[in-house]
Amino acid sequence: MILHLLHLLIGVIIVVLQITLANYIAIFSVKPDLIVIFLVVRGLISGSTAGVIWGFTLGFLADAVSGGLTGMGSLAYCVAGFIAGRVGAGKMIGRVHYMFALAVSSVVVNLIFYYFGEPWREQGLLMPLLKHTIPGILYTYGLGMVWMMSPFCRFLAERRRG
Amino acid sequence: MAGMSAFLEKFHLESLEPWIVLGLAVLISLGLMATSERPGTEAVRVRTTEMLEVFVRPINLIPTIVSLKGENTRLRAENTRLKIETSQLREAQFENLRLRQMLDFREGSSLTLRSAQVIGKNPLPGVSSLLINAGWNAGVRKNMAVVNDRGLIGEVSRVGSGTSVVHLLTDRNVGAAVRLSNCRADGITSWMGGKNLMIEGIASATPARLGEEVITSGLDGVFPPGILVGQVIRTQRAGENLFLEIEVEPAADFSTIEEIFVVWDNEPHQTP
Numbered sequence: 001m002i003l004h005l006l007h008l009l010i011g012v013i014i015v016v017l018q019i020t021l022a023n024y025i026a027i028f029s030v031k032p033d034l035i036v037i038f039l040v041v042r043g044l045i046s047g048s049t050a051g052v053i054w055g056f057t058l059g060f061l062a063d064a065v066s067g068g069l070t071g072m073g074s075l076a077y078c079v080a081g082f083i084a085g086r087v088g089a090g091k092m093i094g095r096v097h098y099m100f101a102l103a104v105s106s107v108v109v110n111l112i113f114y115y116f117g118e119p120w121r122e123q124g125l126l127m128p129l130l131k132h133t134i135p136g137i138l139y140t141y142g143l144g145m146v147w148m149m150s151p152f153c154r155f156l157a158e159r160r161r162g
Numbered sequence: 163m164a165g166m167s168a169f170l171e172k173f174h175l176e177s178l179e180p181w182i183v184l185g186l187a188v189l190i191s192l193g194l195m196a197t198s199e200r201p202g203t204e205a206v207r208v209r210t211t212e213m214l215e216v217f218v219r220p221i222n223l224i225p226t227i228v229s230l231k232g233e234n235t236r237l238r239a240e241n242t243r244l245k246i247e248t249s250q251l252r253e254a255q256f257e258n259l260r261l262r263q264m265l266d267f268r269e270g271s272s273l274t275l276r277s278a279q280v281i282g283k284n285p286l287p288g289v290s291s292l293l294i295n296a297g298w299n300a301g302v303r304k305n306m307a308v309v310n311d312r313g314l315i316g317e318v319s320r321v322g323s324g325t326s327v328v329h330l331l332t333d334r335n336v337g338a339a340v341r342l343s344n345c346r347a348d349g350i351t352s353w354m355g356g357k358n359l360m361i362e363g364i365a366s367a368t369p370a371r372l373g374e375e376v377i378t379s380g381l382d383g384v385f386p387p388g389i390l391v392g393q394v395i396r397t398q399r400a401g402e403n404l405f406l407e408i409e410v411e412p413a414a415d416f417s418t419i420e421e422i423f424v425v426w427d428n429e430p431h432q433t434p
Contacts (some may be wrong), residue, residue, distance in 0.1 A: 063207070127355060131355075
């Protein structure tokens with residue numbers, strides 16, 4: 001129970017970092033999606049069911065502070081958690097799985113935001129894809145790779161194996 | 163969750179559990195989207211935002227240089243008030259020239275400003291919003307105008323007890339009634355992507371000039387009149403179109419907002 005609460009606390013902190021810290025590392029107003037990175041790790045470790053629940057919860061928190069359409073974040077992130085869980089099949093298998101799950105989840109999440117956020121209504125189909133969606137995917141993926149290479153991530157992986 | 167697992171095991175459907183959970187989550191999400199504007203959903207969002215505020219505040223305190231911040235806030239408030247007053251005086255001057263006989267002018271600014279810090283920005287792609295550390299307890303109400311020392315920022319779209327969500331002018335759902343300061347034509351701003359705004363509803367015969375200031379007209383009943391919005395950087399007459407295409411560069415830089423002011427309009431202004 002305490003472990004679950006601790007994980008929930010970490011999840012909440014990730015959402016908070018997304019609305020605060022992520023703005024400081026934005027490049028030309030393109031921000032990395034810390035929530036997706038967190039969900040991929042959680043989904044790989046805990047499986048699809050937990051990934052969906054995590055994704056829905058964190059997505060709802062992000063929805064609450066966004067001022068946008070409620071449900072958009074929960075939909076996008078629950079799908080991301082599900083994908084990561086399917087790739088990992090409940091086990092943290094390896095870097096290749098992480099990279100694949102991160103790439104697919106990031107693309108799916110950004111496309112859901114692209115579709116339901118409807119920037120294409122004003123800017124046309126291509127422009128928001130080129131200016132925000134694709135850079136957002138690349139930035140999230142790049143940061144996810146940095147996280148994977150970091151000593152802290154290696155330490156956690158070693159500990160998990162041990 | 164355990165109950166559902168037992169139920170699925172009974173019918174040998176364990177392998178479908180993730181799919182069923184995903185289906186439920188997707189259905190609930192779609193349901194939330196459909197009821198996004200209902201009071202019940204709104205109340206849940208407000209409560210959730212208030213809960214997150216407990217975590218957001220300490221993180222925002224870290225980079226703050228406390229001693230300079232207070233002084234800075236006071237000076238910015240003063241600066242903003244003066245800018246708005248200047249803008250309104252200019253407005254009054256134009257009115258005076260045209261309506262010299264009528265003597266129907268305001269004697270001073272009726273606006274009150276309440277400073278607030280930006281504690282969060284755009285958590286999701288495609289939504290231009292800010293989370294500020296002033297809410298119901300500080301007197302903030304829905305649809306109040308929000309400005310900074312450069313000009314109009316947006317409007318308050320949701321209010322919690324200690325925080326509020328502000329939708330920026332660069333959000334597709336926000337439009338402000340504006341006036342071109344020289345030619346006196348009225349229109350409504352809209353965002354078409356990018357950094358700039360467009361003004362809709364201005365007749366193609368209007369002699370709009372480049373560099374002309376754009377201010378709020380007050381006709382929407384939301385934004386008080388006389389607040390600087392930006393300046394005209396492009397005008398185009400498109401064929402037989404009845405309206406001008408006017409592009410406006412906002413006075414405020416939406417990417418670097420740290421401190422804002424919520425505007426109390428103490429005097430009822432013209433409504434449509």
